[in-house]
Amino acid sequence: GDSVTQKQGQVTLSEDDFLFINCTYSTTTYPTLLWYVQYLGQGPQLLLKVTTANNKGISRGFEATYDKGTTSFHLQKASVQESDSAVYFCALVDQDMGYKLTFGTGTSLLVDP
Amino acid sequence: ETAVFQTPNYHVTQVGNEVSFNCKQTLGHDTMYWYKQDSKKLLKIMFSYNNKQLIVNETVPRRFSPQSSDKAHLNLRIKSVEPEDSAVYLCASSRTGGYAEQFFGPGTRLTVL
Numbered sequence: 509g510d511s512v513t514q515k516q517g518q519v520t521l522s523e524d525d526f527l528f529i530n531c532t533y534s535t536t537t538y539p540t541l542l543w544y545v546q547y548l549g550q551g552p553q554l555l556l557k558v559t560t561a562n563n564k565g566i567s568r569g570f571e572a573t574y575d576k577g578t579t580s581f582h583l584q585k586a587s588v589q590e591s592d593s594a595v596y597f598c599a600l601v602d603q604d605m606g607y608k609l610t611f612g613t614g615t616s617l618l619v620d621p
Numbered sequence: 622e623t624a625v626f627q628t629p630n631y632h633v634t635q636v637g638n639e640v641s642f643n644c645k646q647t648l649g650h651d652t653m654y655w656y657k658q659d660s661k662k663l664l665k666i667m668f669s670y671n672n673k674q675l676i677v678n679e680t681v682p683r684r685f686s687p688q689s690s691d692k693a694h695l696n697l698r699i700k701s702v703e704p705e706d707s708a709v710y711l712c713a714s715s716r717t718g719g720y721a722e723q724f725f726g727p728g729t730r731l732t733v734l
Contacts, residue, residue, distance in 0.1 A: 540720050551625070551711050551725025552664070595662055601720045608677050609723065611664040 510535045510602045514612035522620050527585040529615045531598035534579065540601035541581040542609070543572055547594045555583075555596070590621045623647045625726035627712050633732045634702055641688075642697045642729045644712030652676075653695035654723065655687060656711040664711070670695050671717055699731075707733045 511534045521527060533539060538560045544552040556565035558574045558581065565572050570585045581598060598612040625646045634640055646653060654669040668687040669677040675687070684700040699706060709728040715721040 546662075549727065551713070551727050553725065554722050557722075597664065603720070607720050608666055608669065614662040614664075616662070 510600050510610045512598050512600050512610055512612040514598055514615050516615045517613070518616045518618070520618045520620065521588050523589055524587045525619075527583070527588045527592070527617065529583040529596055529598075529617075531581045531583065531612055532579055533581060533598070533600050535600055535602075537603050539574070540603070541572070541574055542599040542601065543570070543581075543583050544597040544599055544611070545594045546597065546614075552597060588617070588619045590619045593617055593619045623649075625712055625714055625724050627710075627726035627729050629729060630727070631730045631732075633734065635734050636704060637701050640699050640702055640731065642710055642712075642731075644695050644697070644726060646693055646712075646714040646724070646726075648714055648724060650714040650716055650724075651692045652715050652717045652721075653689070653692075654713040654715075655695065655697050656713065656725075658709040658711055658728065660708070667697075668695075702731070702733045704733050707731055 513532045541558045543555040545555045546552040556567040558565040563574050572583045574581050595614045595616050597614045600610045602608050628643045652671045655667045656664050657667055658664050667681050670689050686698050688696045709730045711728045712726040713723040715723045
């Protein structure tokens with residue numbers, strides 16, 4: 509079945525640092541790949557989406573590029589702010605299972621002011 | 622305000638008790654979901670409902686049951702809670718048909734003593 513791997517459990521940065529969160533996936537179909545962000549006390553919310561049609565998603569200064577060769581979908585931001593502190597989830601849309609979402613284990617980002 | 626609403630925010634109970642959580646969405650969606658988020662932030666889908674029909678039912682214990690009165694409401698009942706049921710339960714909704722963004726509520730945190 510489909511799977512998503514996020515190896516970084518926690519990342520700590522200072523403001524204006526560069527952010528890179530690793531995500532790899534495994535699927536037998538053409539993937540729709542998502543990044544969700546969950547702020548403290550809230551539910552996850554969609555940050556950006558990438559499909560094989562557009563290859564790259566950009567939202568709120570975050571960027572993710574889909575790489576079929578390495579089956580990766582990393583999240584980047586050039587300069588993080590304290591307000592970016594949250595948990596970031598990579599997710600894969602399973603088109604063979606009613607478009608259900610398979611989430612990665614999440615990466616907790618803490619940005620020190 | 623259009624969003625996904627969940628009640629209660631928190632619930633503490635004893636092993637063996639019955640609990641029920643409410644979810645309402647005012648987004649006009651016709652598919653709703655329940656997710657379980659454990660203490661390690663891992664997100665797992667439990668149920669999804671479309672037009673009062675269960676369309677995805679992951680392997681969850683029988684003591685869990687979703688209950689829907691109309692397409693805007695999807696409640697979750699746990700018949701006899703166990704310690705391992707302690708988690709945050711997240712409700713979400715989306716349009717139906719192909720991939721559609723899922724909008725999450727803030728969650729209900731359950732603690733089983």
